[in-house]
Amino acid sequence: MGVSLMVVRHKTPGAPLFLSQRLDSAVLNAGDGTHEHPTQGLLDLMTMREQCGDLSGKTVALVGDIRHSRVARSNIWGLTKLGAHVIVCGPATLIPPRIEELGVEVSCSLDEVIPRVDCVNLLRIQFERQRGAFFPSIHEYAHLFGMNASRLSRAREDVVILAPGPINRGVEITPFVADGNHSVILDQVSNGLAVRMAALYLLHRRQQELSSSPAPVDMKLI
Numbered sequence: 105m106g107v108s109l110m111v112v113r114h115k116t117p118g119a120p121l122f123l124s125q126r127l128d129s130a131v132l133n134a135g136d137g138t139h140e141h142p143t144q145g146l147l148d149l150m151t152m153r154e155q156c157g158d159l160s161g162k163t164v165a166l167v168g169d170i171r172h173s174r175v176a177r178s179n180i181w182g183l184t185k186l187g188a189h190v191i192v193c194g195p196a197t198l199i200p201p202r203i204e205e206l207g208v209e210v211s212c213s214l215d216e217v218i219p220r221v222d223c224v225n226l227l228r229i230q231f232e233r234q235r236g237a238f239f240p241s242i243h244e245y246a247h248l249f250g251m252n253a254s255r256l257s258r259a260r261e262d263v264v265i266l267a268p269g270p271i272n273r274g275v276e277i278t279p280f281v282a283d284g285n286h287s288v289i290l291d292q293v294s295n296g297l298a299v300r301m302a303a304l305y306l307l308h309r310r311q312q313e314l315s316s317s318p319a320p321v322d323m324k325l326i
Contacts, residue, residue, distance in 0.1 A: 112134060114135075120136050130310065150299060159187060167224060167249060168198070173227045192210055194249060214255065226251055228269075245275065252278045252281060265277070
């Protein structure tokens with residue numbers, strides 16, 4: 105078909121890599137299973153840097169379904185690369201084993217970590233990717249890990265609240281927090297457009313440069 109760039113979202117981890125090894129077109133990963141979501145990670149980083157400046161030395165909490173979240177993994181790679189201290193927080197059943205090896209701190213108590221953090225990224229419960237009962241009830245999860253007015257009052261005055269959409273209002277975050285002054289969820293949406301436009305532009309330009317460059321000489325044919 106002569107496609108120069110392909111955007112791939114697939115339920116199987118590694119699908120974009122598989123395609124990139126077999127196609128001449130550039131491949132943009134728009135989310136592969138529970139593996140990674142690179143452009144979401146980039147827009148989250150952009151939003152945090154707009155609000156907090158240099159992220160080196162800042163503390164960021166990723167709260168929620170770490171086990172099934174591709175956003176969490178992309179956030180971890182980006183944040184640690186920029187020098188931030190990352191805390192993954194959620195029910196023990198939703199935290200992958202040995203995740204500490206990625207250079208993050210693990211906590212099962214949001215109340216304990218909330219006073220320490222500069223940014224909180226509230227990850228959506230991945231109901232569609234779960235194949236078991238990882239916590240007793242939605243009510244209990246919201247009680248222990250939901251961001252509400254009470255927890256916000258114990259956070260830093262300039263804390264930044266993020267949440268990759270769509271959000272489950274009343275579960276990971278209450279409407280009071282989602283629509284409040286600390287929330288930058290709408291900024292994430294705007295930055296997502298800019299980040300994805302930039303990714304498409306850069307990949308397409310690189311693909312054009314590769315296609316216009318002289319073909320390498322196969323010395324075996326000389």
